Each structure stands twice: as structure tokens, then as C-alpha cells.
Amino acid sequence: MCQERGLSVPADSTKAVLADHLICEISPQKLQMPESTSKELPGLDLERLDLVDHEILPEKLEKQEKIGSGAFKDVYKGLYHVSRTRVIKVAICDLRDELTEMDIKELTFLRDLQHENIVRFIGISLPPRPGPVPCAIVSELCENGDLFDYIRNVSPPSDVEIFGILLQISRGLEYLHTRKPMIVHRDCKSTNVLITEHGVAKISDFGLARVRRSARAMIRSLVGTVNWQAVELWSARPQYNEKADVWSAAMTFWETLQWHQPEKRYPFQGMNEHQIYFNVRQKNLRYVQEIDDPICTQLTVII
Numbered sequence: 001m002c003q004e005r006g007l008s009v010p011a012d013s014t015k016a017v018l019a020d021h022l023i024c025e026i027s028p029q030k031l032q033m034p035e036s037t038s039k040e041l042p043g044l045d046l047e048r049l050d051l052v053d054h055e056i057l058p059e060k061l062e063k064q065e066k067i068g069s070g071a072f073k074d075v076y077k078g079l080y081h082v083s084r085t086r087v088i089k090v091a092i093c094d095l096r097d098e099l100t101e102m103d104i105k106e107l108t109f110l111r112d113l114q115h116e117n118i119v120r121f122i123g124i125s126l127p128p129r130p131g132p133v134p135c136a137i138v139s140e141l142c143e144n145g146d147l148f149d150y151i152r153n154v155s156p157p158s159d160v161e162i163f164g165i166l167l168q169i170s171r172g173l174e175y176l177h178t179r180k181p182m183i184v185h186r187d188c189k190s191t192n193v194l195i196t197e198h199g200v201a202k203i204s205d206f207g208l209a210r211v212r213r214s215a216r217a218m219i220r221s222l223v224g225t226v227n228w229q230a231v232e233l234w235s236a237r238p239q240y241n242e243k244a245d246v247w248s249a250a251m252t253f254w255e256t257l258q259w260h261q262p263e264k265r266y267p268f269q270g271m272n273e274h275q276i277y278f279n280v281r282q283k284n285l286r287y288v289q290e291i292d293d294p295i296c297t298q299l300t301v302i303i
């Protein structure tokens with residue numbers, strides 16, 4: 001990406017150095033971000049945003065241990081005291097950046113989504129200001145964590161069960177793609193597929209991919225997920241459709257099919273971002289390595 005933008009950086013630069021060059025280069029104006037996304041609000045009016053039903057008072061949330069962190073949030077296990085007699089387990093995602101009114105509007109569409117293979121959005125909590133956490137998103141807790149860890153830490157189930165997980169991911173994406181207006185996830189990867197205590201796969205972080213506002217967060221996240229991403233997203237002003245998710249799903253399927261293998265590889269493992277970019281975009285590389293299993297080999301051909 002640095003080369004594409006004519007930035008002269010040493011070929012052996014680290015990811016952080018390259019990301020910083022890109023961040024300096026890509027100003028919000030160059031990214032053509034809508035005016036309102038760069039304007040932060042001192043406080044959010046959930047009532048006006050029609051989100052009041054989904055506001056969770058901070059005192060109703062009980063934060064427990066941290067279960068993960070990503071490019072723009074820290075995730076905790078927690079309890080939501082819905083009423084005096086009803087407590088549910090939840091995931092509390094503390095966003096690191098402020099959200100704007102525009103971001104919240106983007107998030108509002110999450111509340112109407114309901115599908116067994118989509119992580120359920122429960123609500124938004126605005127902790128007291130000023131404070132370290134500008135906004136927390138509360139969602140269904142998936143006890144078995146993400147698929148990336150699951151295939152590495154849990155002994156492989158039968159082929160039928162593995163195919164079942166692939167089907168569940170497909171159904172979740174199909175649901176997003178058939179909404180009106182269509183929702184394109186843009187960041188479908190194994191850490192964004194979560195597994196419930198019953199082993200059901202659910203897609204998470206749809207919507208949030210659109211809310212990564214700052215250039216820094218966008219670049220960091222791009223650097224982190226390029227292995228699963230379709231080439232058309234590798235641009236400051238990407239033009240894409242639902243097929244971008246089909247590519248990412250295929251990468252995730254290929255990764256999942258290695259459950260029975262002693263070494264579980266992830267897409268384009270061992271290549272840095274420049275090599276992936278060069279191989280996929282310039283050299284039109286479209287294959288993933290073979291998997292030593294007859295059924296998986298056939299599926300890899302389709303992938």
C-alpha cells in the first residue's frame with residue numbers, strides 16, 4: 001500500500017512503521033469520510049437516535065474477566081442484571097474511541113437483526129463521563145470464544161459437524177446479505193466467528209467494520225486482517241459488494257477444514273502483507289494450499 005501511494009519506505013520496514021506512514025498519508029479528507037463522522041459529540045442522545053430501548057444503565061452491568069481484545073475494543077465476560085430476578089451472561093465490549101452520532105446511527109440497524117447464526121446485539125451502555133470508556137456494546141456471550149482458537153484448542157469433531165459449522169457461517173452471511181438494505185460484513189474471519197456453549201457458530205462484528213472511524217484504527221485493523229480480506233477492500237475508497245464476504249468466508253472455511261491436521265494453518269500464513277498483496281493482486285494467486293484429506297481436497301478445489 002505504501003508503494004501504491006508512492007511513499008518511500010525501506011523494504012524491510014515493520015508493520016508498525018508502514019502503518020504509521022500510511023496513517024500520516026491518509027488523512028480523513030483523503031479517505032473521503034463523511035463530514036459528520038469526524039465530528040465527535042460530547043454526549044449521545046440515545047432517545048433521539050431511537051435507541052433508548054437498548055440503553056443499558058452502567059449499574060446494571062457487572063464486568064468480569066477480560067476475554068479478548070482487538071483493534072478497537074476490549075471484550076469482557078459480564079452479567080446483565082435485567083431485573084431483580086433476571087440476570088443474563090453477556091459480552092461487554094468497551095470501545096476505545098468515542099462514537100459519533102453517525103456511528104451510532106450505523107449501529108442502530110443491529111438491534112433489529114435476529115438470526116441463530118448472528119451474535120445477538122443486546123444494547124449500548126454509556127458509562128459516566130468523563131471516564132476511560134466512551135461507550136460499551138453489550139451482546140450475547142458465546143462461551144466457547146472464537147473459531148480461530150476453537151479449532152486450535154478443541155479436538156476435531158466429525159466431518160459432518162465441521163461442515164455444519166461452515167453451513168452456519170454461510171447462513172449467518174446469507175441473512176446479512178439478504179437484509180434490505182444489504183449488510184456486507186467486510187471483516188469475516190475466524191476471530192469474528194464465535195462459538196456458543198452448544199458449539200453453534202455465530203457471526204459477530206458485522207456493523208462494527210463500518211464504524212471504525214479513525215484512520216489509525218482502520219489501518220491497524222486492515223493490517224491485522226488482510227489474510228482473510230478480498231482485494232477490492234484494500235483501497236482507501238473501496239468499491240465492493242457481498243462477494244467480498246464470499247472470499248473471506250472461503251478463507252475461513254479453508255482454515256476450519258484443517259481441524260484434523262496436526263498443524264492448523266491460516267490463510268497466506270508466513271507471508272507478510274506486502275507478499276499477500278503482491279501475490280493476490282498482482283500475480284492473481286487464487287489458491288490455498290492443499291489439505292491432506294480426500295474430502296477436504298475436493299472442497300479446497302471449490303474454495
Ligand SMILES: Nc1ncnc2c1ncn2[C@@H]1O[C@H](COP(=O)(O)OP(=O)(O)OP(=O)(O)O)[C@@H](O)[C@H]1O
Pocket residue numbers: 067068069070071072073074075091119139140141142143145146187191192194204205221224225
Ligand atoms: N460476544 C462474544 N462472546 C465471546 N467472546 C467474544 C465475544 N466478542 C468478542 N469475543 C472475544 O474477544 C476477542 C476480541 O474480539 P475483537 O472483535 O475485539 O477482536 P478481533 O475480532 O480479534 O479483531 P478485530 O478488532 O479486527 O475485530 C474475539 O476474538 C473473541 O475471542
Ligand SMILES: [Mg+2]
Pocket residue numbers: 070191192204205
Ligand atoms: Mg472481532
